[in-house]
Amino acid sequence: MKRPEAPIERLAARAFRVPTDAPEADGTFAWQDTVFVLAEVEAGGKSGLGYSYTAPAACGIIADPLAPVVLGTDVFDIPLLSVSMFRAVRNLGRAGLCSSAISAVDVAFWDLKAKLLDLPLADLLGIERRELPIYGSGGFTSYDDARLAEQLSGWVERDGCAAVKMKIGSEPARDLDRVRVARQAAGRAELYVDANGAFTPQQALSFAQRFTEFDVSWFEEPISSDDFRALHALRDRFPSQMALAAGEYGYDPFYFRRMLEAGAVDVLQADITRCGGVTAFLKVAALADSFMTPLSAHTAPALHLHVGCAVPRFKNVEWFHDHVRIEHLFFDGAPVPKHGRITPDFSRCGLGLSFKEVDARRFSI
Numbered sequence: 001m002k003r004p005e006a007p008i009e010r011l012a013a014r015a016f017r018v019p020t021d022a023p024e025a026d027g028t029f030a031w032q033d034t035v036f037v038l039a040e041v042e043a044g045g046k047s048g049l050g051y052s053y054t055a056p057a058a059c060g061i062i063a064d065p066l067a068p069v070v071l072g073t074d075v076f077d078i079p080l081l082s083v084s085m086f087r088a089v090r091n092l093g094r095a096g097l098c099s100s101a102i103s104a105v106d107v108a109f110w111d112l113k114a115k116l117l118d119l120p121l122a123d124l125l126g127i128e129r130r131e132l133p134i135y136g137s138g139g140f141t142s143y144d145d146a147r148l149a150e151q152l153s154g155w156v157e158r159d160g161c162a163a164v165k166m167k168i169g170s171e172p173a174r175d176l177d178r179v180r181v182a183r184q185a186a187g188r189a190e191l192y193v194d195a196n197g198a199f200t201p202q203q204a205l206s207f208a209q210r211f212t213e214f215d216v217s218w219f220e221e222p223i224s225s226d227d228f229r230a231l232h233a234l235r236d237r238f239p240s241q242m243a244l245a246a247g248e249y250g251y252d253p254f255y256f257r258r259m260l261e262a263g264a265v266d267v268l269q270a271d272i273t274r275c276g277g278v279t280a281f282l283k284v285a286a287l288a289d290s291f292m293t294p295l296s297a298h299t300a301p302a303l304h305l306h307v308g309c310a311v312p313r314f315k316n317v318e319w320f321h322d323h324v325r326i327e328h329l330f331f332d333g334a335p336v337p338k339h340g341r342i343t344p345d346f347s348r349c350g351l352g353l354s355f356k357e358v359d360a361r362r363f364s365i
Contacts, residue, residue, distance in 0.1 A: 003117075006116055011040070014040075015036070022147070023142045035053065036051060037101070038051045041105065048109060048112025057097060066089075066105055082279040082280070096251060107303060107351075118349055120306065121307070125310035133340060135162070136152065136156070136321075137194075139166025148182060153187070163192055164182070164191060165218070179211060191216050204223050218242070219243070219245070220269070221245070231262070235263065235265070244266050245265060245268075249271075256275075270285075272303050282310075294314075295314055301318065301319055303351070305317070305351075306351060330355060
């Protein structure tokens with residue numbers, strides 16, 4: 001039976017600013033709020049949603065140039081829509097803000113397509129697994145030791161996480177003591193550290209060697225994630241039990257291909273809200289599979305849930321403190337962990353998310 005056509009009738013975006021529940025910082029940045037940009041698309045009598053954690057200016061990009069090139073196009077033709085959007089921002093610069101805006105819109109297309117077919121998105125994509133392991137992520141450098149320990153132990157004891165991650169690098173002199181506190185709080189769980197590119201290669205190697213005392217098994221962005229050659233050199237000298245992870249700042253599949261070709265990582269990270277949405281995330285997953293490299297989803301757990309169930313070599317999804325708060329504030333249907341895992345609600349179509357208009361209104365920009 002031929003499917004009905006569903007030309008896109010409306011594309012719109014809104015921005016919201018959500019204060020953090022305490023000051024937050026990592027190895028290279030500090031913040032006190034998070035901006036959430038919601039994209040909504042309508043076709044065939046239904047609507048789809050997507051979002052990104054970016055700047056309010058993404059709303060302007062969605063209004064123009066993205067909306068003019070997608071309106072009237074069949075929402076089932078998502079590869080065509082993706083190409084059209086990236087061509088539309090050619091002279092603006094693809095990476096960063098433009099890619100984040102495109103990501104939100106692309107996710108909305110997939111959500112709508114699945115709803116029009118009356119399917120959960122994971123079923124539409126094809127399921128390889130029905131649940132995803134999560135790791136608790138936060139442990140900001142702005143936290144004192146008591147809050148650090150409370151947060152990490154909570155993820156292990158309350159949510160059943162088998163791994164937890166903390167930030168390091170803003171005050172290197174404190175990092176060993178903070179990692180010691182985290183190791184005690186995490187108990188038997190794996191301990192990950194994330195420097196957000198704060199270190200030189202020499203500092204990173206020194207810390208990696210010293211972190212073995214605390215059984216750190218994952219060192220994320222020890223140096224700039226753009227320096228593939230230096231990442232490869234570090235990886236060759238890292239302790240054998242410690243994985244080097246990076247990739248969250250990849251804004252197109254070409255970046256990930258170059259990272260993999262350089263042998264820069266043990267675990268490839270990708271962010272559906274930055275890399276180009278579901279369409280691009282599927283391409284990144286295929287690249288990781290071709291290089292036999294595990295893939296980890298960076299933050300935004302509610303958006304990664306369905307696509308993570310469909311791609312090969314999927315390792316885990318980041319249960320990031322800020323985004324978990326926002327996704328539960330803004331959506332009915334946001335995932336809830338059980339025994340360290342999250343599972344799609346297969347009784348709901350698309351992403352399974354319903355936007356809470358009333359609850360979100362007070363954060364509107």
